[in-house]
Amino acid sequence: MTQYLLRRVLIAIPSLLGISVILFTVLALAPGDPFEELATNPAIPPEVRQNLRASLGLDDPIYLRYFAWLGSMLQGDWGYSFISRIPVDDLILQRLPTTVAVIGASQVLALCIALPVGVMAATRPYSLFDQVANTLAFVGFSLPTFFTGLLLILLFSIHLDWLPFVYSTKIDATGLAWWWAQLKQSIMPIAVLGLFQGAAWTRFVRSAVLDVVRLDHVTTARAKGLPESRVTLRHVVRNAMIPVVTLVALQMPAVFGGAIVTEQIFRVPGIGSLLITSILSNDTPVIMAVTFVFAALVIFFNLVADILYGWLDPRISYR
Amino acid sequence: MSAATMAAAAPPPAAAAGPRLLEIAGLKVHFRTDDGWVRAVDGVDIGVDRGETLCVVGESGCGKTVTAMTILKLIAMPPGKIVAGSILWQGRDLVPLGPDQMRAIRAKEIGFVFQEPMTSLNPVYTVGEQIAEAVRQHEGLSRRAARDRAAEMLRLVNIPNPQRRVDDYPHQFSGGMRQRVMIAMALSCNPKLLIADEPTTALDVTIQAQILDLMQEMKERLGMAVLLITHAMGVVAETAQRVVVMYAGQVVEEAPVEALFGRPMHPYTQGLIRSIPRLDLAATEHRRLEAIPGTVPSLLNPPAGCRFAARCRHAIPACSAAPPPLREVTPGHLAACIRAEEIS
Numbered sequence: 001m002t003q004y005l006l007r008r009v010l011i012a013i014p015s016l017l018g019i020s021v022i023l024f025t026v027l028a029l030a031p032g033d034p035f036e037e038l039a040t041n042p043a044i045p046p047e048v049r050q051n052l053r054a055s056l057g058l059d060d061p062i063y064l065r066y067f068a069w070l071g072s073m074l075q076g077d078w079g080y081s082f083i084s085r086i087p088v089d090d091l092i093l094q095r096l097p098t099t100v101a102v103i104g105a106s107q108v109l110a111l112c113i114a115l116p117v118g119v120m121a122a123t124r125p126y127s128l129f130d131q132v133a134n135t136l137a138f139v140g141f142s143l144p145t146f147f148t149g150l151l152l153i154l155l156f157s158i159h160l161d162w163l164p165f166v167y168s169t170k171i172d173a174t175g176l177a178w179w180w181a182q183l184k185q186s187i188m189p190i191a192v193l194g195l196f197q198g199a200a201w202t203r204f205v206r207s208a209v210l211d212v213v214r215l216d217h218v219t220t221a222r223a224k225g226l227p228e229s230r231v232t233l234r235h236v237v238r239n240a241m242i243p244v245v246t247l248v249a250l251q252m253p254a255v256f257g258g259a260i261v262t263e264q265i266f267r268v269p270g271i272g273s274l275l276i277t278s279i280l281s282n283d284t285p286v287i288m289a290v291t292f293v294f295a296a297l298v299i300f301f302n303l304v305a306d307i308l309y310g311w312l313d314p315r316i317s318y319r
Numbered sequence: 320m321s322a323a324t325m326a327a328a329a330p331p332p333a334a335a336a337g338p339r340l341l342e343i344a345g346l347k348v349h350f351r352t353d354d355g356w357v358r359a360v361d362g363v364d365i366g367v368d369r370g371e372t373l374c375v376v377g378e379s380g381c382g383k384t385v386t387a388m389t390i391l392k393l394i395a396m397p398p399g400k401i402v403a404g405s406i407l408w409q410g411r412d413l414v415p416l417g418p419d420q421m422r423a424i425r426a427k428e429i430g431f432v433f434q435e436p437m438t439s440l441n442p443v444y445t446v447g448e449q450i451a452e453a454v455r456q457h458e459g460l461s462r463r464a465a466r467d468r469a470a471e472m473l474r475l476v477n478i479p480n481p482q483r484r485v486d487d488y489p490h491q492f493s494g495g496m497r498q499r500v501m502i503a504m505a506l507s508c509n510p511k512l513l514i515a516d517e518p519t520t521a522l523d524v525t526i527q528a529q530i531l532d533l534m535q536e537m538k539e540r541l542g543m544a545v546l547l548i549t550h551a552m553g554v555v556a557e558t559a560q561r562v563v564v565m566y567a568g569q570v571v572e573e574a575p576v577e578a579l580f581g582r583p584m585h586p587y588t589q590g591l592i593r594s595i596p597r598l599d600l601a602a603t604e605h606r607r608l609e610a611i612p613g614t615v616p617s618l619l620n621p622p623a624g625c626r627f628a629a630r631c632r633h634a635i636p637a638c639s640a641a642p643p644p645l646r647e648v649t650p651g652h653l654a655a656c657i658r659a660e661e662i663s
């Protein structure tokens with residue numbers, strides 16, 4: 001098991017490096033120049049501009065710039081935003097907690113829906129419960145988050161005026177009131193993301209459980225005289241979790257994509273909206289760092305999935 | 320485990336003393352499908368006495384597995400349905416019992432070994448955990464005591480290094496070893512009856528003999544009865560005391576093993592016996608295996624009279640008029656053929 005873990009971690013390093021190379025190259029080749037503004041400003045002579053570019057290393061070949069970037073990034077120096085002049089790592093650390101809280105809570109919500117509903121539906125196939133769950137899951141999965149998000153804003157913020165539709169990081173309240181305000185402003189983004197993912201995962205869980213219930217070892221478990229609840233939990237759900245974990249891990253990039261859209265809709269000042277604003281303003285160091293953080297998160301979740309997988313399926317860790 | 324004491328208290332031959340261990344009467348199990356009701360088991364009578372080995376033989380699809388699984392109510396209901404009949408376990412009918420009462424009988428009173436050792440164990444738990452689960456369920460043993468019992472059971476079924484192997488996962492065992500584990504699991508609560516559904520079909524020929532020997536040994540040591548399902552007449556000849564022959568969801572013949580091979584009465588049984596490969600004859604006379612011509616009738620809409628008529632070389636018009644009843648032709652020897660006396 002330790003060996004398996006070590007191998008997984010070692011594989012993650014070249015993946016991260018590869019991703020950083022691709023990201024860096026794409027961004028370096030992308031059109032748009034942060035000095036555009038300076039170039040059109042007649043007050044700045046061309047020599048000054050040239051010196052500035054050289055001092056920032058902007059005219060070096062791509063591979064030199066990449067190594068320079070990698071070197072300083074490994075030393076913890078993530079560079080400065082072209083626009084706000086704030087260190088990139090500070091910018092990201094400011095935004096990350098909000099994103100992690102919103103995405104984290106929505107994923108927990110999604111799992112809390114998908115696991116019980118998927119298992120209940122699969123163990124009672126074609127029952128009324130199964131059909132209702134299936135239909136709702138299909139609807140939830142088909143509605144894009146920007147649509148349900150706007151719908152919720154329209155209903156709860158504009159029509160009923162119960163919930164704020166702009167997420168604020170500066171709530172001037174303390175104690176319980178602060179938590180209450182926090183809850184009120186997070187509930188819609190969390191619900192939108194969570195219900196969407198929950199619908200998708202309900203379908204995964206249901207089909208994974210359906211695949212397991214007809215296996216021979218489930219009959220063996222019944223032949224032992226175990227109660228049906230134990231058969232379901234220990235011999236069906238436990239085994240069905242193996243494919244579910246893989247699917248959930250593979251979904252992580254899509255989850256982050258959905259989170260970016262949701263952050264835009266609800267104006268959540270998270271790392272997703274940081275990415276959008278930095279792209280719009282050609283703020284290359286920020287774009288690079290944020291995409292890299294996303295990539296690292298995706299790889300991290302794959303690692304977690306691999307570990308869970310090795311733990312759930314004893315046949316894996318021995319290979 | 321008190322294997323020795325159990326063997327000492329070897330069960331007496333089933334005489335008039337009390338009800339039989341298992342008595343299935345008029346059992347009908349049908350399955351609902353898109354095309355209609357499949358009459359998988361259609362009026363089956365099977366009795367098992369204490370301490371005996373009863374073999375159930377018949378071609379693929381004749382309803383052996385459905386019959387066996389129905390005893391423990393392990394068939395899926397729906398689509399399956401027990402349409403008629405009774406399953407008396409020591410005189411008590413299992414058919415009307417609820418799930419909780421059935422659970423008390425599974426593994427504790429009746430152990431079950433399945434056909435596929437490769438898929439019958441859960442890949443994510445150690446074999447020890449899987450055996451211990453049954454023991455803990457029925458005997459309320461502690462985790463540690465149940466593990467010890469599991470290791471003890473592995474030793475009993477001749478798995479080397481049981482103390483170490485008890486913590487191994489199923490994929491670390493070969494097919495034959497897994498079937499030993501299945502047998503250990505089925506016997507872990509000292510059942511009075513072991514049902515084995517083609518326990519050797521999925522195994523290599525050399526391993527098959529070992530597993531059959533093991534079952535024989537277990538039976539002698541633990542003194543339980545065995546209901547062995549097979550489609551191989553060779554296995555029947557080696558292991559059975561009594562034999563039930565099934566055809567298209569019904570019993571066509573039942574007899575002590577010597578009587579069955581000595582004087583088979585039903586043309587289907589005669590065909591089965593002729594189809595046993597005989598090494599001695601095959602070598603000298605180059606005789607080809609005699610298979611029974613024709614195919615099994617549809618269980619969706621079986622023929623009204625004798626279900627074997629279309630394949631029977633002795634068929635006469637009267638055969639198709641009404642279903643031939645299973646009747647005692649000579650003492651202890653039953654056959655469902657109107658011409659049993661003339662043709663045997």
Ligand SMILES: Nc1ncnc2c1ncn2[C@@H]1O[C@H](COP(=O)(O)OP(=O)(O)OP(=O)(O)O)[C@@H](O)[C@H]1O
Pocket residue numbers: 350351352357358359360377378379380381382383384385386395398399550618
């Ligand atoms: N769930 C089910 N739905 C519909 N038909 C079924 C179902 N289970 C079994 N049957 C039918 O019941 C009949 C008997 O099946 P069974 O498995 O008992 O045969 P068998 O004698 O054990 O054969 P084999 O030697 O192949 O194991 C078959 O025709 C099968 O198609």
Ligand code: SF4
Pocket residue numbers: 585586587625626627628629631632633634635638643655656657658659
């Ligand atoms: S009843 Fe008739 S058809 Fe059926 S087995 Fe006997 S002889 Fe053959």
Ligand SMILES: [Mg+2]
Pocket residue numbers: 383384385516517
């Ligand atoms: Mg079968």
